[in-house]
Amino acid sequence: xxxxxxxxxxxxxxxxxxxxxxxxxxxxxxxxxxxxxxxxxxxxxxxxxxxxxxxxxxxxxxxxxxxxxxxxxxxxxxxxxxxxxxxxxxxxxxxxxxxxxxxxxxxxxxxxxxxxxxxxxxxxxxxxxxxxxxxxxxxxxxxxxxxxxxxxxxxxxxxxxxxxxxxxxxxxxxxxxxxxxxxxxxxxxxxxxxxxxxxxxxxxxxxxxxxxxxxxxxxxxxxxxxxxxxxxxxxxxxxxxxxxxxxxxxxxxxxxxxxxxxxxxxxxxxxxxxxxxxxxxxxxxxxxx
Amino acid sequence: xxxxxxxxxxxxxxxxxxxxxxxxxxxxxxxxxxxxxxxxxxxxxxxxxxxxxxxxxxxxxxxxxxxxxxxxxxxxxxxxxxxxxxxxxxxxxxxxxxxxxxxxxxxxxxxxxxxxxxxxxxxxxxxxxxxxxxxxxxxxxxxxxxxxxxxxxxxxxxxxxxxxxxxxxxxxxxxxxxxxxxxxxxxxxxxxxxxxxxxxxxxxxxxxxxxxxxxxxxxxxxxxxxxxxxxxxxxxxxxxxxxxxxxxxxxxxxxxxxxxxxxxxxx
Numbered sequence: 001x002x003x004x005x006x007x008x009x010x011x012x013x014x015x016x017x018x019x020x021x022x023x024x025x026x027x028x029x030x031x032x033x034x035x036x037x038x039x040x041x042x043x044x045x046x047x048x049x050x051x052x053x054x055x056x057x058x059x060x061x062x063x064x065x066x067x068x069x070x071x072x073x074x075x076x077x078x079x080x081x082x083x084x085x086x087x088x089x090x091x092x093x094x095x096x097x098x099x100x101x102x103x104x105x106x107x108x109x110x111x112x113x114x115x116x117x118x119x120x121x122x123x124x125x126x127x128x129x130x131x132x133x134x135x136x137x138x139x140x141x142x143x144x145x146x147x148x149x150x151x152x153x154x155x156x157x158x159x160x161x162x163x164x165x166x167x168x169x170x171x172x173x174x175x176x177x178x179x180x181x182x183x184x185x186x187x188x189x190x191x192x193x194x195x196x197x198x199x200x201x202x203x204x205x206x207x208x209x210x211x212x213x214x215x216x217x218x219x220x221x222x223x224x225x226x227x228x229x230x231x232x233x234x235x236x237x238x239x240x241x242x243x244x245x246x247x248x249x250x251x252x253x254x255x256x257x258x259x260x261x262x263x264x265x266x267x268x269x270x271x272x273x274x275x276x277x278x279x280x281x282x283x284x285x286x287x288x289x
Numbered sequence: 290x291x292x293x294x295x296x297x298x299x300x301x302x303x304x305x306x307x308x309x310x311x312x313x314x315x316x317x318x319x320x321x322x323x324x325x326x327x328x329x330x331x332x333x334x335x336x337x338x339x340x341x342x343x344x345x346x347x348x349x350x351x352x353x354x355x356x357x358x359x360x361x362x363x364x365x366x367x368x369x370x371x372x373x374x375x376x377x378x379x380x381x382x383x384x385x386x387x388x389x390x391x392x393x394x395x396x397x398x399x400x401x402x403x404x405x406x407x408x409x410x411x412x413x414x415x416x417x418x419x420x421x422x423x424x425x426x427x428x429x430x431x432x433x434x435x436x437x438x439x440x441x442x443x444x445x446x447x448x449x450x451x452x453x454x455x456x457x458x459x460x461x462x463x464x465x466x467x468x469x470x471x472x473x474x475x476x477x478x479x480x481x482x483x484x485x486x487x488x489x490x491x492x493x494x495x496x497x498x499x500x501x502x503x504x505x506x507x508x509x510x511x512x513x514x515x516x517x518x519x520x521x522x523x524x525x526x527x528x529x530x531x532x533x534x535x536x537x538x539x540x541x542x543x544x545x546x547x548x549x550x551x552x553x554x555x556x
Contacts, residue, residue: 003380004380004381004382005382005383006381006383007383007384008383009377009380009386010383010384012373012376012377013373013374013377013383013389015373015374016370016374016437017389019366019370019429019433020393020429020434022426023396023404023408023427023429024396026407026411027399027403027404030407031403087299087302089295090296090298099541099544099545101303102544103537103544104303104306104307105303105306106487106536106537107306107307107310107533107537108306108309108310109491110487110490110491110535110536111529112490112491112493112529113493114493114508114512115528115529115532118520118522118525119309119312119525119529120309122312122316122324123309123312127328128324128327128328129312129328130309130315130330131309131312133328161306161309165306166484169483170480173477176476177443177477204446207441207442207443207445211435211439211442214394215397218394218397219397222401224400224401224402243400247402260403263400263402263403266399267398267400271398274398275391278391
């Protein structure tokens with residue numbers, strides 16, 4: 001499908017460009033500015049070049065939280081995307097059941113992030129929380145405030161509970177956009193459920209799934225409020241993800257220079273991986289056709 | 290038989306999904322002492338005290354009103370600017386289109402804390418601190434790119450022959466867009482509207498930084514339940530339950546757009 005060549009289309013994009021550029025470019029320049037200076041006061045600043053970048057890049061704690069972050073985002077994608085697609089496939093297509101499912105699915109998404117962490121604190125408490133009490137009744141010794149593995153399991157559960165509905169909603173909308181005629185044709189050909197999924201539903205969902213993968217990658221890589229409220233980054237440093245580490249530097253130690261350098265590196269990592277995902281998902285599509 | 294297995298799986302998933310929500314509802318109907326004192330699968334002495342407090346104290350209910358105002362403004366702005374842009378990206382080739390498209394999404398990739406100080410300075414300069422419009426515009430940073438991306442995906446799914454046929458039939462561009470094209474992608478518009486609403490609704494960092502009293506959002510009000518005696522869990526849970534309601538109404542209204550799907554027969 002060749003698109004129409006038309007540079008006047010820029011006028012349709014212009015409002016979007018202006019409104020986003022207004023919000024994006026000024027902050028970016030400020031951060032670049034901070035990252036190369038040492039700031040003592042409003043008018044006292046020294047140009048330090050790449051010193052902050054070197055300091056940040058050789059920080060062992062940063063490396064640890066970076067690997068932790070990759071593991072976390074990797075698990076998020078591996079669990080949430082297939083689960084979301086499965087749930088979307090199982091959902092009723094129309095009628096009150098479809099409406100009810102849609103509304104129920106949306107509920108976790110609508111709770112402010114800091115509140116989610118707070119509710120899960122009680123929810124997972126062994127004495128007064130449903131989840132904690134249930135696990136302990138099963139005879140498992142589970143305490144997310146003491147054991148790193150338990151903390152990880154709890155944070156992952158919370159993350160999967162909170163964000164899988166986003167993947168479901170996107171995948172479901174993608175499925176709904178497939179014309180009935182495609183299924184009729186498949187039925188006439190006697191196609192199996194698997195080949196309907198593989199050759200009709202999956203290719204048609206490519207667009208929404210690309211968005212789902214990118215969104216889940218970006219947002220889980222930048223995750224802050226929920227794990228911070230639930231575990232405070234502990235026990236030890238076991239759930240200190242990248243953004244929790246960043247805020248510790250920026251607010252806890254008030255080191256604006258290193259924090260700005262850190263932010264830029266952080267941004268570049270997310271950018272690089274999102275771009276790789278995007279390119280890979282574009283390829284997959286063209287290979288299929 | 291296979292359909293039934295699917296439905297059972299779906300029911301189990303929904304059941305698990307609702308457990309934390311049920312626990313929040315359970316907590317919201319109990320006093321703080323009761324929550325911390327005992328484990329109760331079903332609350333024994335129900336109280337509406339927490340809800341009454343939220344509905345009678347202005348500091349609480351104004352938070353909901355403020356949030357609804359800026360979230361609505363943001364959703365309207367996002368959809369209005371994103372619709373034509375997404376159409377341009379899905380139909381035309383123009384200078385820098387691919388770069389521009391990906392650049393949009395990069396705005397969601399920086400740690401949000403990075404934007405706080407510059408945003409505060411920027412909106413102070415224009416005297417917009419503590420206004421709904423400031424929060425609404427700042428949320429465009431992450432909602433407009435998302436809206437463009439989702440809408441572009443749905444628009445690209447519509448065959449271009451439909452555009453060509455409409456032009457041959459003598460439709461003017463705006464009339465074609467509003468009467469033929471928009472109904473075709475209403476699933477996408479429904480999803481986009483809900484996502485814009487949702488992301489703006491739960492965002493706390495910008496909303497809290499850019500407001501003090503007049504436009505203070507509910508998520509920020511909820512952080513104040515921490516007092517000298519510790520957290521008031523019951524009140525927080527009640528506020529949490531109430532934050533779900535407006536969004537649930539939004540998805541109830543857009544559900545038909547999402548559930549009906551592709552109406553190719555209409556053209």
